[in-house]
Amino acid sequence: LQRLGDIHYMQSEYSQATEKLTNAQSEFENIGDRRGTAQCLQSLGYIHYLQSEYPQATEKLINAQTEFEKIEFRLGAAQCLQILGDIHRMQDEYPQAIAKLKNAQTEFDKIGNKLGAVQCLQSLGDIHRMQDEYPQAVEKLTNAQTEFEKIGNRLGTAQCLNSLGDIRQEIYYMQHQYIQALENLTNAQTEFEMIGDRQGAVRCQQTLGNIHRMQNEYPHAIEKLTIARIEFQMIGDRRGAAQCLQRLGDIHYMQSDLGYIHYLQSEYPQATEKLINAQTEFEKIEFRLGAAQCLQILGDIHCMQDEYPQAIAKLKNAQTEFDKIGNKLGAVC
Structure with missing residues (x-):
């Protein structure tokens, strides 16, 4: 039963693992096998830990640690402490x-x-x-x-490289020196990919995209963050995908802001070009608010140039989009 429980746990089948290990723990207790009991408690505690169920995890692990110490099994006790x-x-x-x-x-x-x-x-x-x-x-x-x-241990090596890359990103951001951070993160990504750790690899890709974004290297940033977003979606990490979407939105907002500056300076051709590009990018990443705001400003540009049919078309489209996403302020076009 214990072995079956461990197999389910290794396959992330936590419900089946918990059931098997709980039954195995009872059996070990019935026959007086304290080490088997402690090992089951340890595994159950780790399963709770992996699911962020920290109170339950703590209770199981403290009990397991106590049992290991009683039978002087120092490895098990140390693992529980860890x-x-x-x-x-x-x-x-x-x-x-x-x-x-x-x-x-x-x-x-x-x-x-x-x-x-x-x-x-x-x-x-x-x-x-x-x-x-x-x-x-x-x-x-x-x-x-x-x-x-x-x-x-390549996984541990990659994790350390990733953490060191994050640290250097934070330190060198203020100094505008990203070379070491990029190197560490690229190496970490390679290691994660070689051992088949998709989550670790895509996290590196995401951070690399953010570094390029902070350096205003938008084409590189868009490429990295778009790939990372797709990977997050493929592995079912909705939070990671949303974070990439947010950063991509920030980049495209910066591009639309440049368009707005041209608009304020009456540089309408430059403004139109940048806003159309930003709108297209917003639509690609399905960020409807940004696309609608670009449409709205494009409508205003047509209006300022007495191009009323085009202005009406753009503003009506923008109003429709604002209505769909529930943005009442924007809808008052």
Whole structure:
């Protein structure tokens, strides 16, 4: 039963896994197998953790840790400590997270478990990153990356590269130096792709797009963010797809703003060109508000040039779009 539960868990079939592991836990308790009981509790806690059910996860893991300590199974106890630390980290409870992860790292070091120790080091680096403590974060994540490479753990290596890229993006954004960030993120993306981690790869693609956007390199940004949006949609990550859509919208708004500036300066041909381009792009990404606003300004441009039939057509279309999306202010064309 325990093995079946673990198989369901590895296939992300959490309901079936929970059922099997709960039954297995009861059986182990009936026959007095404390290690089997603790392992089931540990797996159940991890399943809750993966589903962001932190109170249930914490309860199971503390019970599992206690059982492991009673039978002096130090690896199991250290693994529970590690996940408990990550749970605190995910809830921004950094002092508790640091304490748990340091204890877990110490235990892993004592029993010679290099993977567990370096994973704790990675999590500690991420905590420093989340608190904007960049020098400590870079030190820990660089050390973790080196250790992952030594033990041949490509996923861990890629995750560290990704985090280091994010840090350098944040640091170098203020200094307008993105080269190292781009290099780290490109390397991380390659690693994620080679090990088949689509979520990790598309996150890198998204960040690369955002870096190009901040450098006003809009064609590159649009390319990266469009690809990332499609990938997010394919893997069912609606939040990631929405974030890409938002950034693409920001880019096209900047382009429409340039058109509006030309309009205010009575530079109507330049304004028309930019607004038509922006409208087209908004329509491609199905951002109806932006497209309607472009139509509205294009109508005003025709009006200013006494081209009334074209103005009426554009403004009516804009009004229809504003009505469809419930934008009452825009609809008063």
